[in-house]
Amino acid sequence: xxxxxxxxxxxxxxxxxxxxxxxxxxxxxxxxxxxxxxxxxxxxxxxxxxxxxxxxxxxxxxxxxxxxxxxxxxxxxxxxxxxxxxxxxxxxxxxxxxxxxxxxxxxxxxxxxxxxxxxxxxxxx
Numbered sequence: 001x002x003x004x005x006x007x008x009x010x011x012x013x014x015x016x017x018x019x020x021x022x023x024x025x026x027x028x029x030x031x032x033x034x035x036x037x038x039x040x041x042x043x044x045x046x047x048x049x050x051x052x053x054x055x056x057x058x059x060x061x062x063x064x065x066x067x068x069x070x071x072x073x074x075x076x077x078x079x080x081x082x083x084x085x086x087x088x089x090x091x092x093x094x095x096x097x098x099x100x101x102x103x104x105x106x107x108x109x110x111x112x113x114x115x116x117x118x119x120x121x122x123x124x125x
Contacts, residue, residue, distance in 0.1 A: 022096030
């Protein structure tokens with residue numbers, strides 16, 4: 001199993017930056033792909049980014065490509081989501097999720113059985 005805890009959310013203005021952290025614990029934490037998803041009020045949860053367990057492969061949603069960067073420090077069991085040039089449409093509850101399979105990371109939330117509680121990001125214009 002994998003336990004996840006997000007932090008780093010907050011309220012910022014358009015153009016600001018935030019870095020979210022996801023600390024993973026449990027037996028499968030080290031070799032899990034970690035994905036980031038977000039859910040805006042009244043909308044379905046959507047894929048944001050993901051990174052492989054070894055850090056060599058990362059994927060991004062088109063809406064955040066070039067602005068967000070995902071990285072991981074396996075020594076600290078932590079995955080980071082650096083978010084730059086934030087826009088109001090980036091507002092939402094951000095979740096990290098773990099996929100413990102030894103495969104390339106997926107953009108589909110159905111492949112992630114373990115989820116954190118989420119951290120709120122609010123971007124005002």
